[in-house]
Amino acid sequence: MDDSKRYERLLERYRNGDVSRRGFFGLLGMAGIATGVVGGSLTLAGRQAMAQAAANPISVRFDGWGGVTSEAFRKYAFNPYEKATGNKVVEGTFASGDEFLTRVKAGQEGEYNVFHASGVFDYARYVGLGYGVELNEKNIPNLALVMPALMKPYREVTNGTLSAAPYDYGTTGIAYNRDHVSDEEVKEMGAKILWSEKYKNKIGGWNDWRTRIWYAALATGQDPNNIQDMDAVWESLRDHRKNLLKYWTSGAELMSLLASGEIYLTEAWSGRVAALQQQGHNIGYHDPKNGFAWQECLMVLKGSPMEATEQLVNFMLEPEVAIAVAEGQNYPPSLDPTKVDLGAKVPKLPAYDATGQLADLTFAKPEYWNSNEQEWSKMFGRIEKGY
Amino acid sequence: MSSLAETKARPWLLLSPALGTLSFLLLAPLCFIVVYSFWLRTATGADTGGFHLDNWAEFFSDVFYHDILFYTVRIALMTTVICAVVGYIPAYFIANTRMKNKGLLLMLLMLPFWISYIIRTLSWINILGTSGAVNALLQWAGLTGEPLQLLYNEATVILGLVHYLLPFMILNVYVSLVGIDGNLVSAARTLGATPFGAFLKVTLPLSLPGLAAGSLLCFVLGAGTYITPLILGGPTNAMFANLIFEAIIIQLNWPLGAALSIVLLVVLGTVVTVYGRLMGLNQLSKSFG
Numbered sequence: 018m019d020d021s022k023r024y025e026r027l028l029e030r031y032r033n034g035d036v037s038r039r040g041f042f043g044l045l046g047m048a049g050i051a052t053g054v055v056g057g058s059l060t061l062a063g064r065q066a067m068a069q070a071a072a073n074p075i076s077v078r079f080d081g082w083g084g085v086t087s088e089a090f091r092k093y094a095f096n097p098y099e100k101a102t103g104n105k106v107v108e109g110t111f112a113s114g115d116e117f118l119t120r121v122k123a124g125q126e127g128e129y130n131v132f133h134a135s136g137v138f139d140y141a142r143y144v145g146l147g148y149g150v151e152l153n154e155k156n157i158p159n160l161a162l163v164m165p166a167l168m169k170p171y172r173e174v175t176n177g178t179l180s181a182a183p184y185d186y187g188t189t190g191i192a193y194n195r196d197h198v199s200d201e202e203v204k205e206m207g208a209k210i211l212w213s214e215k216y217k218n219k220i221g222g223w224n225d226w227r228t229r230i231w232y233a234a235l236a237t238g239q240d241p242n243n244i245q246d247m248d249a250v251w252e253s254l255r256d257h258r259k260n261l262l263k264y265w266t267s268g269a270e271l272m273s274l275l276a277s278g279e280i281y282l283t284e285a286w287s288g289r290v291a292a293l294q295q296q297g298h299n300i301g302y303h304d305p306k307n308g309f310a311w312q313e314c315l316m317v318l319k320g321s322p323m324e325a326t327e328q329l330v331n332f333m334l335e336p337e338v339a340i341a342v343a344e345g346q347n348y349p350p351s352l353d354p355t356k357v358d359l360g361a362k363v364p365k366l367p368a369y370d371a372t373g374q375l376a377d378l379t380f381a382k383p384e385y386w387n388s389n390e391q392e393w394s395k396m397f398g399r400i401e402k403g404y
Numbered sequence: 405m406s407s408l409a410e411t412k413a414r415p416w417l418l419l420s421p422a423l424g425t426l427s428f429l430l431l432a433p434l435c436f437i438v439v440y441s442f443w444l445r446t447a448t449g450a451d452t453g454g455f456h457l458d459n460w461a462e463f464f465s466d467v468f469y470h471d472i473l474f475y476t477v478r479i480a481l482m483t484t485v486i487c488a489v490v491g492y493i494p495a496y497f498i499a500n501t502r503m504k505n506k507g508l509l510l511m512l513l514m515l516p517f518w519i520s521y522i523i524r525t526l527s528w529i530n531i532l533g534t535s536g537a538v539n540a541l542l543q544w545a546g547l548t549g550e551p552l553q554l555l556y557n558e559a560t561v562i563l564g565l566v567h568y569l570l571p572f573m574i575l576n577v578y579v580s581l582v583g584i585d586g587n588l589v590s591a592a593r594t595l596g597a598t599p600f601g602a603f604l605k606v607t608l609p610l611s612l613p614g615l616a617a618g619s620l621l622c623f624v625l626g627a628g629t630y631i632t633p634l635i636l637g638g639p640t641n642a643m644f645a646n647l648i649f650e651a652i653i654i655q656l657n658w659p660l661g662a663a664l665s666i667v668l669l670v671v672l673g674t675v676v677t678v679y680g681r682l683m684g685l686n687q688l689s690k691s692f693g
Contacts, residue, residue, distance in 0.1 A: 113654070115654045115655070115656060116653050116654070118449065118656060119653050122449075122656070142448070142449060145448045145449075146448060146450055226654075258640075262638065263556045263638060263639065273529075277529075277533055277535050278534050278551075279533055279534050279555070390449075391445070391655070394654060395655055395657075398647075399468055401639060401642070402468075402640060402647075403640035404468055
């Protein structure tokens with residue numbers, strides 16, 4: 018029996034309820050160890066394949082957002098995948114999609130393989146620059162378990178094909194220190210609370226131009242996907258800066274600023290706030306009307322070892338893996354809740370949508386935001402520095 | 405080849421591997437940057453080759469870049485002055501101490517370099533943050549009821565830069581001070597100068613080359629940093645290197661980033677050239693051993 022069949026049989030047993038999730042991961046690990054130690058029980062072809070894999074293990078590079086997100090990937094996805102296949106997952110991290118795009122642009126084709134892309138707008142940019150691939154969906158059968166609502170926007174960008182598998186979704190809402198800011202006040206004021214002079218020098222903000230402009234659109238009463246008065250947005254961002262202590266630049270910095278009490282208010286990623294809450298910090302979270310929703314995907318880049326990469330993507334979409342990662346990183350998985358039982362914890366995560374339609378979440382329209390990216394990112398860069 | 409010609413050529417032959425490597429690693433990227441500065445960034449993020457002056461026109465016509473450049477020069481100057489004043493005293497002490505373990509003092513000076521510059525900069529958050537050591541002490545002593553907002557402003561940027569650059573200043577001044585002939589100070593004292601007078605009229609003027617070399621290093625390194633304002637600065641404390649970082653990393657505008665890089669290189673290169681003409685660059689090499 019080769020590795021794949023062994024793994025598929027184990028998976029089938031798990032799905033039939035014969036093996037618990039913990040047992041499933043344990044057996045996966047044991048299978049990997051046994052493969053290495055008891056090589057004699059394998060078929061000749063299997064031994065040859067394993068010997069080849071041991072001599073030339075395929076490395077797949079994965080770049081993610083670091084922190085609790087990467088920890089969840091390593092623990093629940095990469096370690097079991099490595100044990101099951103003999104392939105290696107080499108990890109890297111980045112602070113923003115823009116920063117990672119710079120690295121891809123400066124690197125060689127094939128240097129970067131899979132990354133945790135945020136938003137369809139990023140997907141469109143990478144594809145537009147020629148970094149996309151066409152995934153062979155037959156090699157990723159678990160795509161059938163993914164919400165069609167999450168796959169549709171990607172297919173629209175790449176003429177019906179996919180260069181990525183949707184993986185999770187979340188929101189960028191308002192995080193607040195409940196020792197100093199009440200739930201009622203945040204709900205009543207919505208996005209405008211981030212402009213409140215009452216909290217001068219206790220407000221933080223991500224230095225991401227999209228998020229800043231999105232929230233400024235909300236604060237000026239405009240549709241973030243169809244802003245009519247950009248002057249009002251720029252002026253609003255200047256006002257926001259006056260009360261701001263710091264533009265934070267990474268998830269780790271966001272968590273540190275909130276946890277230390279350095280800031281009381283900021284917009285923040287839902288999963289990071291959930292992580293802070295689980296650590297015992299009295300941090301509240303509120304998604305204002307038309308708050309910034311986003312969907313993340315596992316985007317495969319041109320030049321990647323496709324077979325191993327598609328195998329990794331499929332592995333990561335296994336419900337037990339995707340759910341474990343979701344619980345670890347606190348973002349709901351892309352799996353369709355009408356097809357897959359997501360367990361007890363996922364439905365309690367911020368932004369979770371039980372219908373699988375995601376109709377209540379507002380996502381950034383990629384063509385709208387990408388067409389304004391050059392001008393707006395530059396303008397925000399100036400406002401950020403006091404102009 | 406005559407023996408005289410051979411003698412003249414030998415140092416160059418011996419130096420050629422190092423010179424070749426340096427030229428390749430320094431000049432080749434510089435050439436790329438210069439060429440890039442004349443390219444253009446398209447709306448999709450791709451670059452268009454050619455000879456376009458748009459990036460240069462933008463820099464020269466836009467006061468935004470000038471303001472940030474002046475701000476950068478101002479912060480670097482302030483940092484340099486503080487380093488000179490604060491750094492002279494320990495350098496003087498180490499140079500003149502009769503302690504047996506003078507080497508230990510010098511090693512202590514080098515100790516910060518064993519820790520990453522970023523970690524050292526981040527350490528100020530634990531010291532000056534609202535739940536940091538200083539605020540905890542002030543509140544414990546009853547001097548303040550609420551934590552003071554000490555971080556994320558111009559003062560903390562300068563503090564972080566001084567923390568980073570002070571050893572460079574001390575080392576340069578120290579090297580200059582230990583090179584002064586002690587008999588000159590003794591002679592001044594014999595001729596009636598007070599200790600402070602001897603210092604002002606003999607030691608200080610003779611240590612000026614070291615002070616100038618340290619100042620040059622502090623200024624150049626300070627003006628080129630972007631980590632310190634990023635970690636310890638507030639919304640309006642960005643320096644010129646932050647603009648370069650943003651143009652290249654965030655806006656994916658490599659051509660503009662290349663043009664801005666050249667601007668910073670020219671400004672700092674001019675400072676080094678002026679220093680070289682006035683003081684000579686040999687003092688710098690002394691401090692590196």
